[in-house]
Amino acid sequence: MRSLLTMLGIIIGISSVIAIVSIGDSMKGVMDDIYKDIGKNRAYMYVYNIEEFRSTDFFFMDDLEVVKERFGDKITYLGPSESLRSDVSVKKNTVKLNMICVDSGFDKVQHVKMLYGRMINKSDVDRKSKVIVLEQKAALQLFNRENATGEVIRVKINNYMEDLLIVGVYKNEESPVLSLLQGQSPYEESYVPYTMAFPSNYGFYGLDIFIAENQPVSDVGNEIVSYIAKLKNRSNENYMFYTVEEDQETLNGIVGGMSIAVACIAAISLLVGGIGIMNIMLVSVTERTREIGIKKSLGARTKDVLFQFLIESATLSAIGGVVGTMSGIGLVMLGGSIISLPIVVNPISIIIAVAFSMIIGVFFGYYPAKKAAKADPINALRYE
Amino acid sequence: MSKMISIKNLNKIYKNGSVEVHALKDVNLEIEHGEFIAIMGQSGSGKSTLMNIIGCLDRPTSGEYLLDGIDISKQEQDDLSLIRNKKIGFVFQAFNLIPRTNILRNVELPMIYAKVKSSKRKQRSMELLEKVGLGDRVNHLPNELSGGQKQRVAIARALANTPPIILADEPTGNLDTQSSEDIMEIFKSLNNDGTSVILVTHEPEIARFADRVIVFRDGAIIEDSQKEGVLK
Ligand SMILES: Nc1ncnc2c1ncn2[C@@H]1O[C@H](COP(=O)(O)OP(=O)(O)OP(=O)(O)O)[C@@H](O)[C@H]1O
Ligand SMILES: [Mg+2]
Numbered sequence: 019m020r021s022l023l024t025m026l027g028i029i030i031g032i033s034s035v036i037a038i039v040s041i042g043d044s045m046k047g048v049m050d051d052i053y054k055d056i057g058k059n060r061a062y063m064y065v066y067n068i069e070e071f072r073s074t075d076f077f078f079m080d081d082l083e084v085v086k087e088r089f090g091d092k093i094t095y096l097g098p099s100e101s102l103r104s105d106v107s108v109k110k111n112t113v114k115l116n117m118i119c120v121d122s123g124f125d126k127v128q129h130v131k132m133l134y135g136r137m138i139n140k141s142d143v144d145r146k147s148k149v150i151v152l153e154q155k156a157a158l159q160l161f162n163r164e165n166a167t168g169e170v171i172r173v174k175i176n177n178y179m180e181d182l183l184i185v186g187v188y189k190n191e192e193s194p195v196l197s198l199l200q201g202q203s204p205y206e207e208s209y210v211p212y213t214m215a216f217p218s219n220y221g222f223y224g225l226d227i228f229i230a231e232n233q234p235v236s237d238v239g240n241e242i243v244s245y246i247a248k249l250k251n252r253s254n255e256n257y258m259f260y261t262v263e264e265d266q267e268t269l270n271g272i273v274g275g276m277s278i279a280v281a282c283i284a285a286i287s288l289l290v291g292g293i294g295i296m297n298i299m300l301v302s303v304t305e306r307t308r309e310i311g312i313k314k315s316l317g318a319r320t321k322d323v324l325f326q327f328l329i330e331s332a333t334l335s336a337i338g339g340v341v342g343t344m345s346g347i348g349l350v351m352l353g354g355s356i357i358s359l360p361i362v363v364n365p366i367s368i369i370i371a372v373a374f375s376m377i378i379g380v381f382f383g384y385y386p387a388k389k390a391a392k393a394d395p396i397n398a399l400r401y402e
Numbered sequence: 403m404s405k406m407i408s409i410k411n412l413n414k415i416y417k418n419g420s421v422e423v424h425a426l427k428d429v430n431l432e433i434e435h436g437e438f439i440a441i442m443g444q445s446g447s448g449k450s451t452l453m454n455i456i457g458c459l460d461r462p463t464s465g466e467y468l469l470d471g472i473d474i475s476k477q478e479q480d481d482l483s484l485i486r487n488k489k490i491g492f493v494f495q496a497f498n499l500i501p502r503t504n505i506l507r508n509v510e511l512p513m514i515y516a517k518v519k520s521s522k523r524k525q526r527s528m529e530l531l532e533k534v535g536l537g538d539r540v541n542h543l544p545n546e547l548s549g550g551q552k553q554r555v556a557i558a559r560a561l562a563n564t565p566p567i568i569l570a571d572e573p574t575g576n577l578d579t580q581s582s583e584d585i586m587e588i589f590k591s592l593n594n595d596g597t598s599v600i601l602v603t604h605e606p607e608i609a610r611f612a613d614r615v616i617v618f619r620d621g622a623i624i625e626d627s628q629k630e631g632v633l634k
Contacts, residue, residue, distance in 0.1 A: 308498075309500055309501070312498045312499075312500060313500070313511065313515075314459075314483060314486075315457070315459060315486060315492050315498070316486070316487065316492075316511050316512045316515060316559070317483050317484065317486050317487020317488070317512050317515040317516065317563075318483060318511075318515050319479075319480045319483045319484070319515070320479065320480055320483075321480075322515060395459045395460075395479075395482075396454055396459045396460040399459065399498070
């Protein structure tokens, strides 16, 4: 019981270390997943920091073509960052639909898992075809079946009702964590050709850009900004280029900072745990003074007694380490299952945690053990 | 052949703050291999003090103590541990078994410090415990035994490394007559096999087993007689 209390410090320390490390690892894993979903080399560009807008400041369809032409291989996709919302009804079923306005080739840079039919293609964009690609949940809710290709739905686009032909159904495969972060959206997803959704003289506020894999994302971004600013007779500051990569670095930085803060707390509790070990070992050495005397009378040398007590304190804190590791993993697993975060537990961190707690035991056990080992045999034997 | 124990002008003064106790005063004593000695004397006369010095547990304040020709006052603590381990077996009035440790393990301890191999250790411990009549109790803990049984374990443990000397400070002090008798029989047979036995006792019936009786008073030897001398 007393040893359990002693080990508590170590247990708390080690379990928080384990928890932090695996939360950190898990978060990183999840974040990687999320950014893979969003697209690692994806960037957004938008009009920024302009006091008096001129109509020419925005991005026109012609501008998109010019930029595509100019940057050729450096970018793999360029489209407006736009989506429209509309209620859709088929018989008694109504669905709130979010229509993402895309250029052709979006499915080349983003994974779109088609279940039926096809994705928006170049001819749809060129001909401004009145077509739509539905997410399977929308299809299911509207038609009570997934394969809704060939059906027509009526949606509101820019205040006009339009009849769109469903040419494909896809399945959204984004990570559960991302959906969790975004919250329960009442809207179902879909894709439409952007040329159909907006008039040809429409000025877009933002652009959705994918940079080629082998290109430095921010360099290309700066080039595009300069090019567009020049085109629009504006300065570079008037356009903002924002990459998912930067975003990820910031987030990783925040997670890292948090880890350091909690690691400090863990270090303190390990220190407290170590002092607890030292304390109980000192008590134990005093209580067993007579035993030490007897052992010395039987021929125990200084190092025999030293090792005996060092092994004891190392064992004590190693047990604390093992219990701490298990409760740490348990805690993280529990927390992970509540927010459905996939948990990563690095086996190396377990080994390090247990080894580290043993080192704490040896370190803080050394002074009491030394004290025991130096005991004078006759005084130790006389101890009551 | 040199004497086993040679003590010259030995003094022991305990200092407790300003109070000084002169526990041994100019003690001279020689002991041969194979002797069976009983040390007697009033309480506080210095018997235990001498035993502790002979057993290399304590150091004299002044004077010379040679054990098998080795000057004990010149030895380091760890060297004294080695000497105790190899040459001396202790039997105390309070038994001094290690608590919460079974008696087999207790008997093994001196052999562990002597780095005897585990299998040999076990075998010898078993033999010793059988010899003292506790062969069927090897897995018992000390607190599960009677006083006489505990003392027999202590003797078995004292014999583990076959030391030439057994030091017993009032070994029968806590035992009834029958148990005392049994213990003394064990000492007698050990002595017959060549082991030197030095024991402290208050009881003449116990001292009767010895061949030589040394009597202390106020830290000095007042009588030292071979058998039949002191016994009335
Ligand atoms: N550690 C100590 N510190 C101070 N004085 C001590 C210490 N040990 C013994 N003495 C004193 O030294 C004297 C001799 O003690 P010792 O224990 O040798 O007596 P003893 O002959 O064994 O007595 P007993 O028959 O009661 O065991 C006593 O006066 C005792 O009070
Ligand atoms: Mg005494």
